[in-house]
Amino acid sequence: MKNVIPQDTGSLGTMIDSILEPLPPRWRNWVVRGVFTIIMVSSFTYIVNRGTTWLMFLVFLIQFKCFQEIINIGLAVYRMYNFPWFRALSWYFLVTSNYFFFGESLIDYWAIILRKDNFLHFLVAYHRLISFSLYCIGFVWFVLSLRKGYYMRQFSLFAWTHITLLLIVSQSFFIIQNIFQGIIWFLVPVSMIVCCDIMSYMFGFFFGKTPLIKLSPKKTWEGFIGGAFSTVIFAVLLSFLLYNRPFFVCPVEDYYNDNTNCTRPSSFQWQQYAVGRPISWIYKILRKDPHIYMFPFIFHAAIMGLFASLLGPFGGFFASGFKRAFKIKDFGDVIPGHGGLMDRFDCQLLMGTFVNVYIQTFIRVPNPQKLVTQILWLVPEDQLTVFNSLKEELTKSGLL
Amino acid sequence: MKNVIPQDTGSLGTMIDSILEPLPPRWRNWVVRGVFTIIMVSSFTYIVNRGTTWLMFLVFLIQFKCFQEIINIGLAVYRMYNFPWFRALSWYFLVTSNYFFFGESLIDYWAIILRKDNFLHFLVAYHRLISFSLYCIGFVWFVLSLRKGYYMRQFSLFAWTHITLLLIVSQSFFIIQNIFQGIIWFLVPVSMIVCCDIMSYMFGFFFGKTPLIKLSPKKTWEGFIGGAFSTVIFAVLLSFLLYNRPFFVCPVEDYYNDNTNCTRPSSFQWQQYAVGRPISWIYKILRKDPHIYMFPFIFHAAIMGLFASLLGPFGGFFASGFKRAFKIKDFGDVIPGHGGLMDRFDCQLLMGTFVNVYIQTFIRVPNPQKLVTQILWLVPEDQLTVFNSLKEELTKSGLL
Numbered sequence: 001m002k003n004v005i006p007q008d009t010g011s012l013g014t015m016i017d018s019i020l021e022p023l024p025p026r027w028r029n030w031v032v033r034g035v036f037t038i039i040m041v042s043s044f045t046y047i048v049n050r051g052t053t054w055l056m057f058l059v060f061l062i063q064f065k066c067f068q069e070i071i072n073i074g075l076a077v078y079r080m081y082n083f084p085w086f087r088a089l090s091w092y093f094l095v096t097s098n099y100f101f102f103g104e105s106l107i108d109y110w111a112i113i114l115r116k117d118n119f120l121h122f123l124v125a126y127h128r129l130i131s132f133s134l135y136c137i138g139f140v141w142f143v144l145s146l147r148k149g150y151y152m153r154q155f156s157l158f159a160w161t162h163i164t165l166l167l168i169v170s171q172s173f174f175i176i177q178n179i180f181q182g183i184i185w186f187l188v189p190v191s192m193i194v195c196c197d198i199m200s201y202m203f204g205f206f207f208g209k210t211p212l213i214k215l216s217p218k219k220t221w222e223g224f225i226g227g228a229f230s231t232v233i234f235a236v237l238l239s240f241l242l243y244n245r246p247f248f249v250c251p252v253e254d255y256y257n258d259n260t261n262c263t264r265p266s267s268f269q270w271q272q273y274a275v276g277r278p279i280s281w282i283y284k285i286l287r288k289d290p291h292i293y294m295f296p297f298i299f300h301a302a303i304m305g306l307f308a309s310l311l312g313p314f315g316g317f318f319a320s321g322f323k324r325a326f327k328i329k330d331f332g333d334v335i336p337g338h339g340g341l342m343d344r345f346d347c348q349l350l351m352g353t354f355v356n357v358y359i360q361t362f363i364r365v366p367n368p369q370k371l372v373t374q375i376l377w378l379v380p381e382d383q384l385t386v387f388n389s390l391k392e393e394l395t396k397s398g399l400l
Numbered sequence: 401m402k403n404v405i406p407q408d409t410g411s412l413g414t415m416i417d418s419i420l421e422p423l424p425p426r427w428r429n430w431v432v433r434g435v436f437t438i439i440m441v442s443s444f445t446y447i448v449n450r451g452t453t454w455l456m457f458l459v460f461l462i463q464f465k466c467f468q469e470i471i472n473i474g475l476a477v478y479r480m481y482n483f484p485w486f487r488a489l490s491w492y493f494l495v496t497s498n499y500f501f502f503g504e505s506l507i508d509y510w511a512i513i514l515r516k517d518n519f520l521h522f523l524v525a526y527h528r529l530i531s532f533s534l535y536c537i538g539f540v541w542f543v544l545s546l547r548k549g550y551y552m553r554q555f556s557l558f559a560w561t562h563i564t565l566l567l568i569v570s571q572s573f574f575i576i577q578n579i580f581q582g583i584i585w586f587l588v589p590v591s592m593i594v595c596c597d598i599m600s601y602m603f604g605f606f607f608g609k610t611p612l613i614k615l616s617p618k619k620t621w622e623g624f625i626g627g628a629f630s631t632v633i634f635a636v637l638l639s640f641l642l643y644n645r646p647f648f649v650c651p652v653e654d655y656y657n658d659n660t661n662c663t664r665p666s667s668f669q670w671q672q673y674a675v676g677r678p679i680s681w682i683y684k685i686l687r688k689d690p691h692i693y694m695f696p697f698i699f700h701a702a703i704m705g706l707f708a709s710l711l712g713p714f715g716g717f718f719a720s721g722f723k724r725a726f727k728i729k730d731f732g733d734v735i736p737g738h739g740g741l742m743d744r745f746d747c748q749l750l751m752g753t754f755v756n757v758y759i760q761t762f763i764r765v766p767n768p769q770k771l772v773t774q775i776l777w778l779v780p781e782d783q784l785t786v787f788n789s790l791k792e793e794l795t796k797s798g799l800l
C-alpha cells in the first residue's frame with residue numbers, strides 16, 4: 001500500500017530541504033508543519049473575505065481532492081490501477097452526484113448573483129429525472145464493464161465509490177448550504193474544530209495523564225475536556241466579534257438582493273430573557289433587573305461548540321481507524337507536514353452536517369417568495385383554494 | 401461461502417418430497433417453482449385488494465428480509481459471524497434509516513388514516529435532528545467497537561451495511577411513495593417487470609439465437625426485444641383495465657378524505673389530442689376527425705414499460721454479477737424454487753425508483769393544504785407578505 005499512496009515525507013524540494021538541513025529532524029518537521037499552517041490559515045482568511053462565491057469554490061476544490069484521495073486508496077486496495085475506465089467511471093459518478101445534490105440550489109444561487117429569472121430553468125424543473133438518467137448511464141456502464149475474474153474487486157470498488165460519494169458530496173453540499181445561510185454559520189464551526197484540535201493538544205501536552213481511547217493512544221481525557229471548555233468559550237467570543245457584520249450574518253439571497261446589506265436575522269439581534277426561578281432571587285437581593293440580554297446565536301454557538309468538541313473527535317478516530325485498516329499513515333501528501341486533505345478535514349465533514357441539521361431544525365424557515373412560486377405552479381382552482389383558505393386562517397388569527 | 405448462506409435446494413420437507421419423488425429432478429424443480437409462483441401471485445393479489453396499509457406492510461416485510469439476506473452475505477464474506485454486536489449495529493442502522501426516510505411521510509399517512517391533527521407532531525418537527533442524533537449514536541458505537549486486528553473487516557462491513565441501506569431502504573421508500581400516489585402506480589410497474597421476465601423467457605425459449613451479454617449466458621437479443629414489445633402492450637392493456645376504478649387511481653389522501661372515492665386525477669381522464677402534421681392528411685382523405693382520444697396514463701404506462709424492459713434487466717445483470725462475485729447461487733432460500741427474496745426483487749427496486757422520479761417530475765404537484773400549513777409556520781409579517789404577493793399575482797392573472 002505505502003508505495004502506491006503518496007505519503008507525506010515533510011520534504012519540500014532540494015533547495016528548501018538544504019536550508020532546513022542543520023535542524024534536527026523533529027524540529028525540521030515542526031518548522032514545515034508550522035509554515036504550512038500559517039500558509040493555510042492566511043489563504044483561508046483571504047478567501048473568506050472574498051465572500052460566498054470564493055468560499056463555494058474552495059469547498060468544491062476540497063471536495064474533488066478528498067474524493068481523489070479516497071478513490072486512489074480504493075484503487076490501490078483492490079489493485080485496479082490498470083483499469084483506467086474504472087477510474088473514469090468514479091469521476092463520472094462524482095459529476096452526476098454533484099449535479100444531483102447541487103443542481104437546484106446552485107442554479108438558484110447563480111440566478112440571484114446574475115439577477116436572471118428562469119436561469120437554466122430546465123435543469124431545475126427536470127432535475128430529478130436528469131440525475132436519475134445520468135445515474136442509469138453510469139449503472140449500465142458498470143454492468144457492461146464487468147470482467148470475469150474481476151467481479152469481486154469491481155463490486156467492492158463500486159461500493160467504495162458510492163460510500164465515498166455519500167461521505168464527500170452530500171456533506172460538502174451541507175457545508176455549502178450553511179454558507180448560503182450566512183458565512184458565520186460556516187466560519188464559526190470551522191474555526192471551532194481548529195480551536196478544539198489545538199487546545200486539546202495543548203491541554204494534553206501540559207496536563208495529559210489518562211488515556212482516552214485505544215485507537216489514538218496519544219489522546220487523553222485531560223485534553224478532551226480542556227479542549228471542550230476552550231472551544232465553547234472560543235465559540236462565544238467569536239460570535240461577539242462577528243454578530244453585527246452583515247457580510248457574515250446575512251443569508252446569501254438577502255445580502256445580494258439588498259445591496260450587500262440586510263435586516264439582521266433574529267438570531268443576531270439582542271433579546272431579553274427572564275432569569276429562571278432558581279437564580280432570580282439573587283437578582284432580587286442585589287436589586288438588579290432579573291433579566292439577561294443576549295442574542296440567540298451565542299446559545300447556538302455554545303451548542304455547536306459542545307458538538308465540535310465532544311463528537312467531532314470521533315470523526316478523527318474514525319479516520320485513524322480507517323487509515324490503520326488499510327495500513328497507510330496519511331491520505332496523501334498535498335500539505336507538507338500535515339498529510340492529505342482528508343487528514344485535515346475528517347472532523348469538518350461531520351461538523352458541517354450537524355450545523356446543517358441544526359439550521360434546518362431551529363433556524364431556517366421557508367422562504368416566502370419560494371412559497372408563492374410554488375403556489376403559482378398549481379392549477380388555477382388549487383391556487384384559489386390556497387388563497388381562500390389562507391385568507392380564512394389569517395382572518396381567524398387576526399392578522400387581516 | 402455456500403455452506404454459510406442458505407441456498408435453495410427445492411426441497412419442501414420429507415412428506416412433499418416423497419410425493420414428488422417419482423418425477424425426474426428437472427420436472428420436480430419446475431413443479432416446485434410453479435406452485436410457489438401461484439402461491440406468490442395469489443397472496444399478492446389478496447394483499448393488493450386489501451389496500452394501501454396492507455401493501456405498505458408488505459413492502460416493509462420485503463425490505464427487512466432483503467436487508468437480512470444481504471447483511472448475512474456480508475457477515476459471511478468477512479467472517480464476522482462471531483461478532484453479535486456487529487449484527488445488532490446493522491439492525492440499529494436499519495431502524496435509524498427507516499425513521500429518516502419514512503418518518504415524515506408515514507406519520508402524515510397515519511394522521512390521515514386515524515383522522516388526527518398533530519399526530520406525533522414532535523417526530524415530524526424535529527425529524528432531521530432526531531435522525532441525525534440516532535445516526536451519531538450508531539457512529540460512535542461503531543468507532544468504540546473497533547478491535548485491533550479486525551479494522552479492515554469492520555470497515556468493510558460498515559461500508560457494506562451503508563450500501564445495503566442505501567439500496568434497500570431508500571428504494572423501498574420510493575415504492576411506498578408510489579403507492580401513496582395511487583395503487584396503480586405501484587401495481588402496473590410491478591406487473592410489468594413480472595410480465596417482462598416471463599415474456600423474455602418465452603421469446604428466448606422459442607426464438608432465442610443471439611446471445612445478449614456474457615454475464616447471463618442464457619439471455620438472448622430475441623428474448624430482450626420480444627419482452628420489450630410484450631411489456632409495452634401489456635402495460636397499455638392493464639391501464640385500460642384499471643384507469644376508471646377509484647381504488648386504484650386515487651392518491652391516498654384524497655381517497656380517505658373523500659370516503660373511498662375522489663375526483664379522478666387528470667392522468668386518468670379522457671382527453672382529446674390533435675393528430676400531428678405528418679399523419680393528419682390520412683385523416684383528411686378518410687374524412688375522419690383528425691383527433692385521437694386517450695387518457696395520459698396510457699402514455700405514462702408505455703414509457704414505464706419501455707424502462708422496465710430496456711433498463712430493468714440491468715438490475716438483474718447487476719444482481720447476477722454480484723452473486724458471481726461472492727460465489728453464491730441464490731441470495732437465500734425463503735421461496736422454494738426461486739431462491740431468496742432479493743433474487744425476485746432485483747429489478748423491482750430500480751423500477752420503483754424510476755416510477756418515483758417520473759411521478760415527481762411529471763405528475764405530482766404540491767399539495768395545496770400542505771402549502772397553507774407551511775405558510776402558517778412563517779412569522780406573521782411573512783404570512784402577510786405571502787398573502788399580499790399571492791393576491792397581486794392572482795389579480796394579475798385574472799383569477800381574482
